[in-house]
Amino acid sequence: xxxxxxxxxxxxxxxxxxxxxxxxxxxxxxxxxxxxxxxxxxxxxxxxxxxxxxxxxxxxxxxxxxxxxxxxxxxxxxxxxxxxxxxxxxxxxxxxxxxxxxxxxxxxxxxxxxxxxxxxxxxxxxxxxxxxxxxxxxxxxxxxxxxxxxxxxxxxxxxxxxxx
Amino acid sequence: xxxxxxxxxxxxxxxxxxxxxxxxxxxxxxxxxxxxxxxxxxxxxxxxxxxxxxxxxxxxxxxxxxxxxxxxxxxxxxxxxxxxxxxxxxxxxxxxxxxxxxxxxxxxxxxxxxxxxxxxxxxxxxxxxxxxxxxxxxxxxxxxxxxxx
Numbered sequence: 001x002x003x004x005x006x007x008x009x010x011x012x013x014x015x016x017x018x019x020x021x022x023x024x025x026x027x028x029x030x031x032x033x034x035x036x037x038x039x040x041x042x043x044x045x046x047x048x049x050x051x052x053x054x055x056x057x058x059x060x061x062x063x064x065x066x067x068x069x070x071x072x073x074x075x076x077x078x079x080x081x082x083x084x085x086x087x088x089x090x091x092x093x094x095x096x097x098x099x100x101x102x103x104x105x106x107x108x109x110x111x112x113x114x115x116x117x118x119x120x121x122x123x124x125x126x127x128x129x130x131x132x133x134x135x136x137x138x139x140x141x142x143x144x145x146x147x148x149x150x151x152x153x154x155x156x157x158x159x160x161x162x163x164x
Numbered sequence: 165x166x167x168x169x170x171x172x173x174x175x176x177x178x179x180x181x182x183x184x185x186x187x188x189x190x191x192x193x194x195x196x197x198x199x200x201x202x203x204x205x206x207x208x209x210x211x212x213x214x215x216x217x218x219x220x221x222x223x224x225x226x227x228x229x230x231x232x233x234x235x236x237x238x239x240x241x242x243x244x245x246x247x248x249x250x251x252x253x254x255x256x257x258x259x260x261x262x263x264x265x266x267x268x269x270x271x272x273x274x275x276x277x278x279x280x281x282x283x284x285x286x287x288x289x290x291x292x293x294x295x296x297x298x299x300x301x302x303x304x305x306x307x308x309x310x311x312x313x
Contacts, residue, residue: 041263048265062216077307116294155222
């Protein structure tokens, strides 16, 4: 298998003009939006603004996961459906959270990340179910519920890309 | 695209150029929720991993919280060790009215942080980067079922 070039591109990304000129279709509106947003910022700090600037990796094409149903707000992951939980108490236990979520289906994957400095729970978790219906049930039933005195929020982790 | 107080952009890069080419890790969160992740190395003729997905608003909100709590927006990289042959790290964040674009060398361990000219600021950077990587590796790892590192 040939090694990928940093400037790898796909046929779809090339727009052939009638006279044979080739233009890459970049998502210009998004790039413009980002540039405008950066320019709108009132306070700037850092060496990245100096002449040496920052590294441009200029990767043209990234791989994503295709949507099953384009009208669904949620996006399926490679092997299941992932929920993002926030507002998790810093002393919450892995078992306690798993138990709550296990009620709605078998948990395929579960990440409850720690704060790298303190060792306490950072405050968010990712929960994966195999079926959309299981994830939906967990989301609807556990969003805005109390855990150790804090309200947890449960939502789809990944969504469909914004329509152009 | 929402502007002003709701502006959010985050980009982190760490890399170096050496025997195995331009080896780097880069991830970027765009205002529309798009997360782009790239990990490149030519070690043993390896190929680049390039993934993208769109995260929900709740994920962006959690990133804002992580960044706010770290107070990185109050720091400055002026006294931090500059990028060198060993490598460079870049952290660029736009949040509301503030835009930071910090560059520094690779940080081997807390020893490097504690012996620098701005241990408190660099420590803040050091832990925030670890927390951000942790989050991104979970997102990308679970969504694509790959172990990024």
